[in-house]
Amino acid sequence: MHLAPGLLALVLPEMTDSSVRSRDHRASRLKRSASVGPQSEGAGTASALRVYLTAVLGGAASACAWLVPGTGFSAVLGWIAVLLLVYTVRARRAYLPAFAAGLVGHLIGFYWVAGTVSAFGGFGSLTSALIFSLFVALGALLFLVYALVHHQLPAAFDALALRSATAIVIAELLTIRLFPWHFGHTQIAFTPFVQIAGIGGAMAVSFLMFWLAEVSVRIVVFRERRRTFLVPVILFAWAIGYGVAMMRTFSAPQGLPQEVIVVQGNASLAEKRDLDSARKNLDRIYALSCQAAHPGSLVVWPEGSVPAYIPAAIGKVGHPPVLPWIGDGTALLVGSYSFLPDQRRYNAAFAVYPDGTVPRPYFKQILIPFGESIPFSSYLPWLKGLNAKAGVFSAGTETRVFSYPMRRPDGTATTLKVAPLICYEDTVPALARNASRKGAELLINITSDSWFGRTLAPRQHHLIAAFRAIENRRFLIRATNTGLSGVVDPLGRTIASIPPFAEGTATAQVTPLTYRSAYAYGIGDGPWWALMVVAFGVTVHANGMWRVRLSRP
Incomplete structure (x- = not known):
């Protein structure tokens, strides 16, 4: 060269005769x-x-x-x-x-x-x-x-x-x-x-x-x-x-396949903020779901698809349905908002079982500052004035694994265990690891990347999220409002997708997995923290020995 x-x-190294x-x-x-x-x-x-x-x-x-x-x-x-x-x-x-x-x-x-x-x-x-x-x-x-x-x-x-x-x-x-x-x-x-x-x-x-x-x-x-x-x-x-x-x-994991349908309504940021437009988007997503659903399939909607606050203890879909229900043995995972009796509000993911039963929802644990919450606003109320449109959500405190009662094509009963991650949470390895350890067979991310606009950010987000599939050896399903929605296999490969800023559905056959990966079930980031501790110890020891030698006549 x-x-x-x-x-x-x-x-x-610098070596001069004038060195002292x-x-x-x-x-x-x-x-x-x-x-x-x-x-x-x-x-x-x-x-x-x-x-x-x-x-x-x-x-x-x-x-x-x-x-x-x-x-x-x-x-x-x-x-x-x-x-x-x-x-x-x-x-x-x-x-x-x-x-x-x-x-x-x-x-x-x-x-x-x-x-x-x-x-x-x-x-x-x-x-x-x-x-x-x-x-x-x-x-x-x-x-x-x-x-x-x-x-x-x-x-x-x-x-x-x-x-x-x-x-x-x-x-x-x-x-x-x-x-x-x-x-x-x-x-x-x-x-x-x-x-x-x-x-x-x-x-x-x-x-x-x-x-x-x-x-x-x-x-x-x-x-x-x-x-x-x-x-x-x-x-x-x-x-x-x-x-x-x-x-x-x-590449072809062992197990019975599960049909998953990802729905992308392509609701723009302006539509999400306008209640009438948000309701029209809800109707559009529901129509797309009914067209694509089959008995025994799991349909996944993006974050905030249902523009309403739904009580955490709703228990079952209502009439008219506050939460969607397709029937015919179809299950859903839906992004919406929720609250508890003490009026705390949450960004939530609701599971709708095939019979219309609704278990307690998952509450998003990691909130985005200044968008979903204003840090320290409880101590300094004037901070709320920085963004009057910011949400007032509380953070969830636990990982949830939904156990869907499903039926296979031959009529036999089975249970599908699914863990949701909302928005930014699919970039945090610890949350996906916790879900896998709690028995999740599929990982599902519902998000709203419309905030990014027509940039490369949705693709960058998808790339980082794909590592959760590799780390846990699980299929990862991602449903976003404007894309990139898709299905990632346990090797990190996107096997089905919907282009950004397009309306549509993507259907994939995935395998619920219980594989215990070394990263999720044992190693985690522990070795890297241990390496840092060892490096610090060796450096301190080496510097100490160098000073001892230097002090000798």
């Missing part, structure tokens, strides 16, 4: 940081510009990966971004370049946040711009924390080239991202590779990507050769083999 000679300056430190101190410092590649003072402005350019290109590659979500091109761009970022943080002063990469990545990749803040929160242009700027800055902290941790880790992480992989996991654990994405999400089209999410979640994919990237950079650019560099290569080969095995298992 032509860049290699110039880049060698990045791995040469001892030779032993310099040798110790070299040992701790040689693999990080501190930038020498003689590298000059050109070297600094090269680092910034590499960082910005890495951020741009990351952003572009999110502009073509779920495609093979996105997967390739994800690898390019990781390679460039791994190279960037090897410079001594990589903090600002890394932060710049994060700014570029979020500004371009999630451009739609500005419009969504305005539509969802009801803010003016200036306030929306300020909130978007805050979102970009907070998101960019992921890149900054990655660089900070990378430089603080001691030489013990260099033998296996684990510095970057460890740093990215810690950064993904510690930073707050309002849109909770991981680098591993870019690989959804690389089906064999992403199956390791069934063991370690999306962070397992990120971890292995950065591990391989560090080995590649150190071999190709910095001409390092170590036998231990074979470890991540072997693990990557194993991951592909594991993925192929999972594809054989879940």
Whole structure:
């Protein structure tokens, strides 16, 4: 590579005759940081510009990966971004370049946040711009924390080239991202590779990507050769083999199929806010459902499809029905609103059993600030004035699994166990894990992505949600008001869908599964938290030993 000679300056530590430190101190410092590649003072402005350019290109590659979500091109761009970022943080002063990469990545990749803040929160242009700027800055902290941790880790992480992989996991654990994405999400089209999410979640994919990237950079650019560099290569080969095995298992999973019908009425944001239009949308969804339903099918409606507050203890559909009922053995899962006798209100999902029975609904647990609730408004009432249209919902406190009494085509009775997730909740792995552990055989997300408008956000949302199917080895059904609605198989592949901003239904045969994935039933994110604790302990110990050696005459 032509860049290699110039880049060698990045791995040469500063050593001058005027140094006041001892030779032993310099040798110790070299040992701790040689693999990080501190930038020498003689590298000059050109070297600094090269680092910034590499960082910005890495951020741009990351952003572009999110502009073509779920495609093979996105997967390739994800690898390019990781390679460039791994190279960037090897410079001594990589903090600002890394932060710049994060700014570029979020500004371009999630451009739609500005419009969504305005539509969802009801803010003016200036306030929306300020909130978007805050979102970009907070998101960019992921890149900054990655660089900070990378430089603080001691030489013990260099033998296996684990510095970057460890740093990215810690950064993904510690930073707050309002849109909770991981680098591993870019690989959804690389089906064999992403199956390791069934063991370690999306962070397992990120971890292995950065591990391989560090080995590649150190071999190709910095001409390092170590036998231990074979470890991540072997693990990557194993991951592909594991993925192929999972594809054989879940491409046609064992079990009796269940027909699921997803309904998308394509109600715009304006229609959702107008009661008459919302009722017309309800009639439209009901008509679509009746046309597509078959005895024994499960029909899924989007979030807030029924524009009414329904008592949690309704017990059964009414006459005229407040909740829809098709009959003929058809079951429904419907998005609506609910309340308790104490007048607390909830964003809810109602199950309507084939006989018209309605169990206690599921209450959404994670509310969207300034749209569904105003944080701290109970203490500071004036905050409600920031958005007079904001909901006054309370948060639910438990995961619900509905047990639908169904009948198979041959007439035999069976029970279908379904867990709903509302809106943003399908981006939170813990909620889906809890549902699987409580016995859910299908995961269903009902959402209203009309807030995003005609942007790429619905596709990005769908991509992140697809990882819940892999992690839990369950079919994931997603019904949204304006799209993207669809069905995701346990391998993360979308097997049926309705295009965004279209009216229609999608029918799929899914298999209710009880498979106990390692991620859902045992591992979870525990290993990543343990890795962070170990990294912290090793770093503290290494720094302590370095100070002891330095203090010796």
